[in-house]
Structure formats: C-alpha cells, structure tokens
Amino acid sequence: MNKTLAVLRFELITIFTRKSFLFLAFGMPIITFLIFQVVGAINRNDPNAIDDIIGSSQGVDSDGFVDLGGLITTHTEEIENGMLVPFTDEASASQALDAGEIVGYYLIPENVSESGKLIYIRPDFNPLALEDKAWAIEILVLTNLLGGDIEMAQRVWVPMDLEVTLLAPPKQQRDDSSPITFLIPYITTMIFYMVILGSASLLLNSIAKEKQNRVMEVLMLSISPREMLTGKIIGLGIAGLTQTLIWTSLGYILLKLSGRSMSLPPGLELPVSILVWGLVFFLLGYAIYGSLMAGLGALVPNIKEATQATIVVIFPLIIPMILQSALIEKPFDPPAIILSIFPLTAPVAMMTRLAGGGVPLWQPFLAAGLMLLTALIVIRAVVRLFHAQTILSGQPFKVGRFVKAIVRGV
Amino acid sequence: MSTLWLIAKHEYKRHVMRRAYILILLSLPLMLTLMIGLIIATVNMENDDRPLGYVDQSGVLTEAIPAPLDSSLETPVEMIAYPIREDARAALDSGDIQAFYLLPDDYMETKHVELVYVDDIGDDATGQFWDFMRVNLMSNVPQGTVDFVTNGADITIRTPDGSREFSKSQILSLILPLLVGIGLVVLIMTSSGYLVGIVAEEKENRTIEILMTSISPNQLVTGKLLGIIGVVATQVTVWLGFLFGFIYLAANQFGYEWAQNISIESNTILMIVAVMVPAYVMFAALMTAIGSMVSATQEGQQLSGLVSLLLWLPMAFMGIIIESPNSPLVVGLSIFPASAPIVITMRTVFTVVPFWQLALSVTLLTATAGSAVWLAGRALRLGMLRYGQRLSLRELFRKA
Numbered sequence: 001m002n003k004t005l006a007v008l009r010f011e012l013i014t015i016f017t018r019k020s021f022l023f024l025a026f027g028m029p030i031i032t033f034l035i036f037q038v039v040g041a042i043n044r045n046d047p048n049a050i051d052d053i054i055g056s057s058q059g060v061d062s063d064g065f066v067d068l069g070g071l072i073t074t075h076t077e078e079i080e081n082g083m084l085v086p087f088t089d090e091a092s093a094s095q096a097l098d099a100g101e102i103v104g105y106y107l108i109p110e111n112v113s114e115s116g117k118l119i120y121i122r123p124d125f126n127p128l129a130l131e132d133k134a135w136a137i138e139i140l141v142l143t144n145l146l147g148g149d150i151e152m153a154q155r156v157w158v159p160m161d162l163e164v165t166l167l168a169p170p171k172q173q174r175d176d177s178s179p180i181t182f183l184i185p186y187i188t189t190m191i192f193y194m195v196i197l198g199s200a201s202l203l204l205n206s207i208a209k210e211k212q213n214r215v216m217e218v219l220m221l222s223i224s225p226r227e228m229l230t231g232k233i234i235g236l237g238i239a240g241l242t243q244t245l246i247w248t249s250l251g252y253i254l255l256k257l258s259g260r261s262m263s264l265p266p267g268l269e270l271p272v273s274i275l276v277w278g279l280v281f282f283l284l285g286y287a288i289y290g291s292l293m294a295g296l297g298a299l300v301p302n303i304k305e306a307t308q309a310t311i312v313v314i315f316p317l318i319i320p321m322i323l324q325s326a327l328i329e330k331p332f333d334p335p336a337i338i339l340s341i342f343p344l345t346a347p348v349a350m351m352t353r354l355a356g357g358g359v360p361l362w363q364p365f366l367a368a369g370l371m372l373l374t375a376l377i378v379i380r381a382v383v384r385l386f387h388a389q390t391i392l393s394g395q396p397f398k399v400g401r402f403v404k405a406i407v408r409g410v
Numbered sequence: 411m412s413t414l415w416l417i418a419k420h421e422y423k424r425h426v427m428r429r430a431y432i433l434i435l436l437s438l439p440l441m442l443t444l445m446i447g448l449i450i451a452t453v454n455m456e457n458d459d460r461p462l463g464y465v466d467q468s469g470v471l472t473e474a475i476p477a478p479l480d481s482s483l484e485t486p487v488e489m490i491a492y493p494i495r496e497d498a499r500a501a502l503d504s505g506d507i508q509a510f511y512l513l514p515d516d517y518m519e520t521k522h523v524e525l526v527y528v529d530d531i532g533d534d535a536t537g538q539f540w541d542f543m544r545v546n547l548m549s550n551v552p553q554g555t556v557d558f559v560t561n562g563a564d565i566t567i568r569t570p571d572g573s574r575e576f577s578k579s580q581i582l583s584l585i586l587p588l589l590v591g592i593g594l595v596v597l598i599m600t601s602s603g604y605l606v607g608i609v610a611e612e613k614e615n616r617t618i619e620i621l622m623t624s625i626s627p628n629q630l631v632t633g634k635l636l637g638i639i640g641v642v643a644t645q646v647t648v649w650l651g652f653l654f655g656f657i658y659l660a661a662n663q664f665g666y667e668w669a670q671n672i673s674i675e676s677n678t679i680l681m682i683v684a685v686m687v688p689a690y691v692m693f694a695a696l697m698t699a700i701g702s703m704v705s706a707t708q709e710g711q712q713l714s715g716l717v718s719l720l721l722w723l724p725m726a727f728m729g730i731i732i733e734s735p736n737s738p739l740v741v742g743l744s745i746f747p748a749s750a751p752i753v754i755t756m757r758t759v760f761t762v763v764p765f766w767q768l769a770l771s772v773t774l775l776t777a778t779a780g781s782a783v784w785l786a787g788r789a790l791r792l793g794m795l796r797y798g799q800r801l802s803l804r805e806l807f808r809k810a
Binding site: 094112113115125127129134142145146152155157158159163165329 | 448451502511520521522523524525526527528530540543544547548551552554555557558559561562563564565566567568569570574576584732733735736759760761762
C-alpha cells in the first residue's frame with residue numbers, strides 16, 4: 001500500500017510540475033479568453049473592424065441579366081427592389097460590371113424553356129456565390145415561363161404554408177430552433193472524448209517511457225506490477241480530473257470577470273444529475289480506456305510504437321465522434337441507443353444523449369452497470385498482463401498479441 | 411556514384427520492405443471506403459422511406475401524377491391518398507405511414523396545409539412531397555417548365571474572359587486542386603517521418619561513425635534523400651492508381667455524372683506544380699534540419715509535430731477562406747510560405763487568384779525553400795557527430 005502511494009505521489013508530482021501540463025491547464029483557457037477579449041474590444045470600438053480583415057468589403061449585391069431570347073415580359077418584385085437589373089445587351093451589362101454597379105450578370109438563352117440552362121458571369125468566380133441568391137433569377141424565369149402568372153409562379157415555388165401537428169409524447173420534444181439544443185451535446189461529446197483520451201494517453205506514455213529508458217527494470221526489483229499499475233491509474237486519473245476542474249472553474253471565473261454570465265436560455269437547464277452522471281461515466285470510461293492503454297504500454301517496446309498502436313484501442317471511442325450528428329439529431333433511434341449502452345462507446349455516446357435530455361433512467365443505469373463489469377474484467381486482464389516477463393521484453397507490438405494477452409488474462 | 415546508388419537502394423528497401431508500409435499504402439483507399447460507408451450510413455439513419463399519406467379536400471391531387479426523383483440515389487417514397495383524416499390517422503398510428511398532409515378545401519386560396527407526424531420525418535420524404543405538390547399544381551404546363559421547377563435552373567458560372575467555367579456536373583474538376591493540396595500535405599507529413607529520422611537512427615546506434623569513414627556527409631544525405639523520394643513516389647503512384655480506379659468505376663460502372671465530366675485546365679496544373687514543388691522542398695529540408703539537430707529519434711518527432719501543425723493551421727480558417735476568399739486575412743495567408751500551399755489551392759476553388767499574388771507566393775516559397783536547404787546542410791554538418799546534446803539554434807546561425 002505504501003509503495004502504491006509512493007507511485008501515486010511520484011506521478012502527481014511529475015505531471016503537475018511538467019511545463020506542458022501547466023500550459024495546457026492554465027495557458028489554454030487564458031489564451032482563449034484573451035483572444036475573445038481582444039476580438040470583443042476591437043468589435044466594441046469599431047464594429048466593422050473585424051469584418052474588414054476577414055470579410056471581403058462588398059457594398060453592392062445586385063446582379064444584372066440579359067434576356068437573349070425575349071422571354072422576360074413580366075417583371076417580378078426582385079427587379080423592382082433592385083436585386084436584379086435588366087440590360088438590353090451583354091455589352092452594357094459588362095460595362096455596368098466594370099463600373100461596379102453590379103457584382104455579376106446572368107445570360108438567359110433562347111432555349112431556356114427546354115434546357116433550363118442559365119449562364120452567370122462573375123469576375124471573382126465564386127461557385128458558392130449563388131447559394132443564397134439564385135432563387136431571384138429562377139423565380140423571374142419561372143414567372144415568365146408560366147406566361148407572366150405571378151400568383152401561379154409563387155404557388156409553384158412555395159406550394160404550401162405548413163401547420164405542423166406533432167403527436168409525439170412531450171418528453172421527446174425539443175426546441176430544434178435553438179442552437180443551444182445542439183451546442184451543449186456537441187461540447188459535452190468533445191470534452192468527454194478529450195478528457196478520457198487525454199488521461200488514458202498519459203498512462204500509456206508513462207509506462208512506455210519507463211520501459212524504454214529501462215527504469216522499469218530497476219522498479220521491478222522493489223515493487224510488484226499490481227502496485228505500480230494501481231498507483232499509476234489512480235494518480236493519472238486524478239491528474240485528468242484536476243485538468244477538467246481547472247478548465248471548468250477557470251472558464252467560469254473568467255466569464256464572471258468579463259462581466260458576462262453563463263446564462264442558458266430559459267427552458268433549457270442543465271440538471272445537477274448530469275454532473276453526477278458525468279463523473280460516473282468519466283471514472284468508468286477512464287477505468288476501461290486507462291487500463292487498456294496501460295496494457296498497451298506493457299506490450300510495446302518504445303514510445304514510438306506506443307503512439308502508433310494507440311489507434312487499436314481508441315477506435316471504439318472515435319465511432320460516436322464520427323456519428324455525432326446522428327446521435328444529437330436522432331437520440332432515440334436504435335443506433336443511438338445501442339451506441340450509448342455498448343460499454344466501449346458508452347462514455348462518450350451516453351453523455352451526448354444525456355446532455356440533450358429526455359433519456360429514460362434505465363438506460364444510463366444499464367450502461368453504467370455494463371461499463372463497471374467491463375472495467376472489472378479489463379483491469380483484471382491487464383493486471384495479469386503486468387508481470388515482469390511482458391514488461392521487460394523488447395518484442396515489437398502486434399495487434400494479435402495484444403488481443404490474445406487480454407483474452408488470456410480474462 | 412555507386413556509393414550514392416547503394417545508399418539510395420538501401421534506404422528505399424529499408425522503408426518499403428516493411429509490413430507497416432503496405433498498411434500505409436492501403437490506408438488511403440481504406441479510409442476513403444470507410445468514409446463513404448459512414449456517410450451512406452449517416453444519410454440512411456436520417457432518411458425514412460416509409461410511405462407518406464395525404465388527405466386532399468381541395469381537389470388538387472385528385473388525379474395525382476408522381477414526381478420525378480432528384481437523383482438516382484434517392485429511394486422513392488410512396489404517396490398514399492386517404493379519403494378522410496381519421497383513415498390517415500389510423501394508418502399513422504399503426505405505423506403504415508410516417509406522416510400525413512392535409513389539404514383543406516380552401517387550399518387554393520390560402521396555401522394552408524397541415525402536417526401530422528409522430529417522429530421526425532426523413533428529409534428526402536419531405537422533399538419528395540414538395541416536388542409531388544409542385545408537379546400536380548402544374549399539370550397542364552410544358553414538361554420543360556416542370557423540369558425547371560423540380561430540378562432547379564442549371565446555372566453555369568463563368569468568368570468574363572471565359573477562362574474558367576463551372577456547373578453542378580463538374581464538381582470534381584472544381585475541387586481537384588483542393589484534393590491535390592490535401593494529398594500533398596499528407597505526403598509531406600508521411601515523408602517527414604522518414605526525413606526526421608534521416609540520420610537520427612544511424613546516430614543512435616553509432617553506425618554513422620563507421621559510415622563517415624567511407625563516404626562524405628553530402629553523399630550520405632543525397633543518397634538517403636533519393637531513397638526517400640523513391641519511397642514517396644511509390645506511394646503517390648499507388649494512391650493515384652487507386653484514385654483513378656475509383657473514378658473509372660464511378661464513371662463507367664455506376665454512371666455518375668460528376669465522374670464523367672472531368673477536365674482540368676493546364677493553368678491549374680501549372681499553378682499546382684509551381685506551388686507544390688518548392689513547398690515540398692521547403693518542408694523536406696526543414697524536417698531534415700530537425701533530424702540532424704536532435705540527438706534522439708523521439709525528440710525529432712516531437713519537433714516535427716510542430717512543423718506539421720503549421721501546415722494544418724490554415725484548416726482552422728477554412729470557413730473564412732470559403733466565404734470570403736479575397737479578404738485581406740486570406741490573401742495574407744496565401745502569401746505566407748508555411749500556409750501558402752493549402753490556402754492557395756483552396757482559394758483556386760472558390761475564386762480567381764490574381765497573378766501577382768500567385769507570383770509573390772511562389773517567389774517567397776522558393777526563397778524560403780532555398781534558405782531551408784542551406785540550413786539543413788549546415789545543421790547536418792554541425793550536428794552529425796554530436797551526441798547527447800541538441801544543436802542549439804544559436805549555434806546553427808552563428809557565423810562559421
């Protein structure tokens with residue numbers, strides 16, 4: 001027990017005095033805060049200053065059009081409000097373009113009624129420029145294709161004014177229009193992914209490093225592998241938690257200092273239960289991934305191979321990251337439920353769903369129970385793996401050997 | 411000369427004859443397949459192909475005509491008519507339909523439509539009902555006009571001098587420079603691993619002391635560089651082979667339009683070569699310099715991570731580059747040598763890059779590449795036989 005404590009103390013001291021840890025824990029939030037402050041200050045002094053640097057300064061947003069086939073006889077609202085400017089020939093449109101009166105112009109060819117093809121001339125050639133304004137010319141051409149029937153054109157363009165009746169039970173209803181509904185689960189996913197992965201990688205590095213520089217050989221003389229593993233897992237877990245705590249509290253303090261409050265929109269509150277669940281899923285997720293990483297560390301000969309082999313272990317954790325948008329938008333569909341209960345994907349996937357709200361209570365309990373079981377099995381297997389023979393061997397890492405060793409340990 | 415060849419061959423074989431190298435070769439096609447698979451899976455998760463119901467009291471849909479599909483990838487959603495609301499509600503409750511629309515008798519005056527559903531409706535189903543309504547509102551209108559509404563206008567964007575042109579079907583030609591840009595960055599990153607370790611391994615196991623007795627430092631590095639370029643070239647050839655195979659399959663087996671209309675202007679190719687060659691030389695030389703300065707492989711890898719970070723930094727400004735490709739910030743980024751390769755290729759996609767900017771960027775890149783090569787040679791000479799202690803920057807720049 002004393003030796004475990006000694007390992008724990010050593011790990012904590014090493015981590016907390018490392019420059020890179022201090023920078024990550026304190027530097028990152030402070031720098032982010034400063035950047036926001038500077039941007040905010042510039043914005044207050046001159047609201048257009050930032051726009052001038054990052055946006056193109058374009059005052060004009062009108063487009064011209066040249067009707068080559070004599071189709072356009074009826075003018076729509078868009079011509080009256082100056083969004084579209086008619087020109088009799090291409091030369092005059094080109095002149096207006098050079099003079100900066102328009103940003104581009106359309107050519108409406110003779111056979112547009114059959115081909116549906118239009119040409120848009122624009123000097124800066126931006127294929128995305130049309131995204132939010134092509135509708136103006138489309139509705140003009142459509143109106144004239146329909147013989148100038150404006151009412152019919154508008155009806156065809158937007159065929160209905162929808163009134164929506166939702167029959168779903170109220171607990172599954174969310175305010176889809178608020179960006180916060182998507183932002184909070186998104187941020188939760190990112191934080192959980194980073195924190196679990198970050199502290200698990202610390203464990204891997206610490207073991208692989210001691211193996212590489214042969215300190216391990218000396219350590220094995222006086223301490224049992226089990227004591228060392230326990231000390232390291234607890235120590236680095238505390239380090240990971242501390243980092244998260246520093247981030248959250250610094251973020252909160254800095255926000256208070258800057259005079260902004262963390263006011264969430266009404267109707268959406270983060271209940272205390274989510275903090276408790278957060279702690280539970282972090283601890284269990286860390287126990288599973290931390291021990292898997294430790295097992296990896298025991299098997300690789302040096303840090304270089306350790307980093308390459310990490311992908312084998314963290315792959316399940318990446319899956320919910322990739323399917324994140326589906327998880328947030330359809331949190332009650334079977335794939336989302338399966339991902340949030342399967343122990344290897346649960347720490348991230350379940351937190352994403354919990355942050356969105358409305359998850360039946362049995363699901364996080366089941367997920368936590370399954371994760372606890374998995375964690376116990378994995379830790380048992382890894383402890384068995386931690387005997388002197390494996391730790392001291394210099395064999396290169398192979399996926400097959402890793403899986404076999406874990407399974408044998410179980 | 412024969413020694414040089416010997417070193418190049420040894421270096422090439424040492425990297426290519428490893429199992430990890432085959433994994434790297436296969437990683438790109440595997441990643442592509444995985445990504446496409448995931449995208450299809452996500453789209454499928456968000457889609458729902460169950461039928462939609464409608465109750466039409468206005469008479470617009472009495473003799474309903476089905477709407478054409480937007481693309482061959484879409485699964486048709488069946489539209490089922492119900493005489494009264496209660497029937498549709500019963501079908502919804504039993505799960506036969508995913509939702510139903512109700513058109514009241516005053517629809518033609520008010521455009522008012524009620525949508526009733528339990529769970530979210532699939533996006534493609536909503537779009538298909540929208541088109542279904544449009545087609546039936548235009549039942550006695552020429553087909554060309556109906557197509558114009560359902561497919562949207564086919565707009566070709568062109569520069570005034572006609573030198574660049576783009577329409578929806580040529581999407582691949584448009585983003586090709588961007589793909590090449592990203593491909594080259596990945597290439598620089600993979601070869602950086604070899605370059606950083608260029609002499610570190612020989613230094614670690616002290617082979618370099620023996621090597622130095624029979625060859626000059628320049629021969630050693632040139633030979634090794636040739637070998638590494640061979641390794642990278644093999645990789646590019648295999649990847650391009652996969653890419654062309656993929657496009658060929660898409661064009662001829664599946665008949666996708668975007669894969670058939672590929673044309674790249676000679677100007678674009680020239681631009682890519684002019685930017686990418688000095689960029690590659692610059693990064694390769696920097697990595698070699700790092701590799702010669704440090705005393706252990708691992709230390710070199712940490713430092714080279716910083717250099718790669720520089721290369722990826724422009725990705726953080728992606729939103730700004732796409733939205734306003736001619737803003738001062740983006741122009742600045744496309745001239746600054748470290749960010750130029752990615753930013754220039756990205757801007758080519760979204761705008762016409764003025765010639766002076768391109769010329770300035772290439773000149774700066776070439777100058778930086780030249781200095782980096784000089785620096786690498788110096789670092790190599792100074793650091794070659796130094797152990798346990800990193801060559802400091804001050805020593806590197808001190809007058810010889």
